[in-house]
Each structure stands twice: as structure tokens, then as C-alpha cells.
Amino acid sequence: MEKKTIVLGVIGADCHAVGNKILDHAFTNAGFNVINIGVLSSQEDFINAAIETKAELICVSSLYGQGEIDCRGLREKCDEAGLKGIKLFVGGNIVVGKQNWPDVEQRFKAMGFDRVYPPGTAPEVTIEDMKEVLGVK
């Protein structure tokens, strides 16, 4: 398959590193060109990496509970940077504690995320969705 480039990283002041390595491995094995910017990544880091590598999708992890604050405005910043239409996925433990999932998903979709994943989502689920939104056969 033609390799699609995706940017992967953990947003904000979040240092949880293990899941990021697992996702990198899983997405790479699935045939994606993974640009992994790692932990402690700002919105600007994601955007700069996507511009430099002509990525078609940004996959954001947030584990420490501050995902809503860290992710707010990312879609608008992408638009301003010329990344209109880039796919945005987010997952991990994106809010503090256990909250009503449909509400959480709706809030992140309203922020411009294309796919929003609850805690415990297996990488395989995301891989299928990536293939679908990027038109990979």
C-alpha cells in the first residue's frame, strides 16, 4: 500500500510515555509512516511536524486528564497554518475521571476532532478508522 504519513504524540504537559510507544509500533506495523513527536508536545509541535512531513492525519494522545484544555483550539490553529481538512484523532484518558462518554465525545467533536476514542480503545480500532478516513485499501 502507499504509505500515508501520520503525526503521533502526547499533548500538553503530559509525560505518559508507554502508550505512545505502543501506538507507534502498532501504526507502523499497520503500514503507516509514523512521525512520533513523543510526550510533552504542544499544539504547535503537532502542526509543525504535520507541515514538514505533509502528514494527512494527526493522532493526539492525552492521558493525564487535561486533554480538553490542551486540545482546545487545535483545529483552528491547523486551519490558520494551512492544514485545512487534516484529520484529527484523539484518545487515551482525555478527561478527568469517568464522565458520560457521549457528552465527552460530543465536546471533542465540537472542537473539530474527526474521531474521539474512549479509554481502553485498542489500536486496531483506530487503525481501521485511519484506513477508512485516509482511503487506504
Ligand code: B12
Ligand atoms: C505510569 C503512570 C504514570 C507515570 C508515567 C511514566 C511515564 N513517563 O510514562 C507517572 C508516575 C510519571 C505518572 C504521572 C501522573 N499521572 Co499517571 N499513570 C500511570 C499509569 C499507572 C499507567 C500509564 C501507562 O503507562 N499505561 C500503559 C499504557 C500501555 O496505556 P495507556 O498509557 O493508557 O495508553 C494506551 C491507551 O490509553 C490507548 N491510547 C492512548 N492514546 C491514544 C490515542 C488514541 C487516538 C487512541 C485510539 C488510543 C490511545 O492506547 C494506548 C496503548 O494501548 C496510569 C493508570 C493506568 N493504569 O492506565 C496513570 C494515569 C494515566 N495517571 C494519572 C494521573 C492523574 C497522573 C498525574 C497527574 C498524577 C499527579 N497528580 O501527579 C501525573 C501527570 C504527570 C504528567 N505531567 O503527565 C491518571 C489520569 C486520570 C485521568 N485522565 O482522569 C491515571 C489514569 C491514574 C488514575 N487512575 O488516576 N503517571
